Amino acid sequence: MADNNATDSFGNTLDPVVGFARGEIIKSSVDEARRLRNGQNIAADRVRRLGPESIGVFTGNQREFPLKVEDLNTHCEEWVGPGLFADALRDIAIEHMGGLPDDSVAVVNRTSAGIIASIAALASGKAVVSVVPPAGRSHASVVRGCAIAGVALHEVQGDKDWAKLVDDVKPGLVVITTVTSSLEFLDDHVAMDVAALAKREGALVLLDEAYGARMRPVLRGGVKSLKLGGDLAITNCDKAGLSGPRSGLLVGRPTLVTRVSAKASEYGMEARAPIAASALRSLQRFSPRDLLDEARSGQALGKALRERMGADLVEVSDLGPMIHEDLAMKEVFRRAGKSTDGATVTPAEITSALGAVLLRDHGILTVNTHGQPGARVSVRLKPTHGAIDRLGGMDKVVDAMVTSFDAVARVVHLPAEISKLILGDTK
Template sequence: MFSQAPSSPSQPVDRFGNPIDASVGYARGDIIRSSVQEAMRLRQGQRLATARVLAKGPESIAVFTGNQRDFPIRPDDLAGLCEEWVGPGIIANELNAVAIEHMGGRSGDQVAVFNRTSAGIIATIAGLSDGRPVVSFVPRGGRSHASVIRGCGICGSKLIEIDNLQDLHSAVGKSETALVVITTVTSSLESLDAHDIERAVEVAQRSGAIAFLDDAYGARIRPVLHGGRKGLEFGADLSITNCDKAGLSGPRAGVLVGRPAAVTRAQAKGAEFGMEARAPIVVGALRSLQRYSPGMLLEEARAGKELSEALAAKLGPRVARSDLGPVVDENDVLAMLLERSGAPSTSVVPAEAAAALGMVLLRDHGILTTNTHGQPGARVSLRFKPTLDALPRMGGVPAVVDAVLESLATLAPSIGDADEVAELILGASQ
């Protein structure tokens, strides 16, 4: 028996019987009990990365989170455009033009930049829901981003999560919905097809609700990798994307584009919460959009496909193949570790097993993943989305695959020892 605690008959459980925390979509354990321990895990990942850089240099770290996290401002931007009072006004027209084009918007649309895409989503929900229900439409097998769940919690709106059009019609029609959040591509890269996006927008607007696309990945994956439309070309009222993933180089920021009245309300709520992007981030977002090339995303996708094929050749069907790289479900991570250890059971839950494996990958091989550096509530599956220089830094695809196999072998003997796993995830001062 692997479960941490008994679950109620109606509560979903993971493959090992552990009750799933609905707010994050995975089981909590005795090590990672809440967002507090997730923050501690992030600090431990930062300590391991720092130690490796000090010992071996910055080239010893390869980023596989899919987030490039550059800061592409120019030297001459610092003197004027990054100045807080005047700079944002000077670049406003330039930013509007490039952001609206990037998102497929209309000439009269408005743009707002937030310090994170999550911040933009929360601010939009808080600013536009009016305390009424929010419907979240997600791909089958996917789930809403944690920011959607937390945004509804902050403003006291009921969240209704739907993964099919038939239920979406019913939910929107019965709930006096203020806002429909349409997640076109999840963080695990499950995606909606064009028909579902188009119909979801129509259903939302026909009911009088605002159609809001969470297009963090989809803004580029859909048109570049699948020949589809840009987000606002579906007729949605609002769309938000992330400035440091899927072909955009950074900085970390969320760019919201859409109907002026709705953008203004979201922007105002973001300012109330301190979620707005300050001038240097806004300038960085502008430069990121200006330097964007579909070729960057195509190269990321090519590298991810090559890595997926090589890892699947070693680990078999447990490796799922996304548009940007391989994914191994956290339940499969724990199963592989138990198989290698020979242990009949463990008190460690799948999310903790994946976090521990991430720490070994980082400490021993310099592979940085969201399992060590993801924010609280982020997906806990083992995901490899190589940034542009990640594979060359590691020495190529075979070296990454070998690192995964070696890390599984390194961690397996400890998987039955919760104290040892806790120290690995949280550090000795836990």
């Protein structure tokens, strides 16, 4: 489990659930939800003024709804529809995830929902061990799922002694995250070794493959999800080359999928027929070329931004540039000519304000305005297909980032202005 006393570079205590420091503006998940609503308002205002082509999505989530016209009165019908496409969905999902011929499939309304439902259904009152990539951390849904299930969570990075932890804890469930939302990778051989040990110890294994189901095989030459040895694997239907809708696809052993599906239904987390039918269409139209194109454009953007803003500030992931929230705050204060000593804002608040300016002034939509409560707060530009061209090309996007840093720097000493950027006019 995360250290409850951990701090960021400025001495702010990190929230152990979400992994970033809260402040006077973003105090809780409620304020994160308010930030999201404000981001939606900013986007809507821009579309009304400049049209839908004025926004490029840089979250890595395409979030389309790829239904066919003929689906509306067949697959989308709530009573009969799911039975009509169940076999087609099962076959393509098993192929996509590398499952066995007799595996089962379920669609839930979010990957986070599937993870929470899996922990609640499968932990059986025992502790959960979460194995994450080196330098990574568990998704907030793993932490929250354990809290809901009333079981202890033990987290360990893949380059640490996870074998001893599994042996000592004797968990009921081991969750293996192969690729985090910050795009840290766990080597396939480590994931396989963890899964094998967990099974020998009598634990069930859930693979969190939200990104990994496609990024590992397509970009890193890895094996398909369930070839790693898990009992279940879940992926996100709108990440890393899948076009949407926002939903989670769960594949694995039939009795376990049934238990998780039942728990998801108890919690109201199951995907209704239109979502599940759209997930089928997304899988049917998936092409590795789409992910490769996204990766190439993201890495080119990362290189350009790194050349402009510095290699010490900008990292480049498989899908695009990233700036850690602590470094973003230091850079904003540097541009403002001010010290961070005694700062009244936190890094998460700085990156949220930066996201608001990027969206309002330049049409760059990021997780810093549109992330759900608990989402990472680093600055991550993962351009979806066509996003860079839509906003005028690579140089325009790089200029927008530099200009936005300067804009936030001009008001960083005015907490009320930072709050207005993040939450909107709260009067």
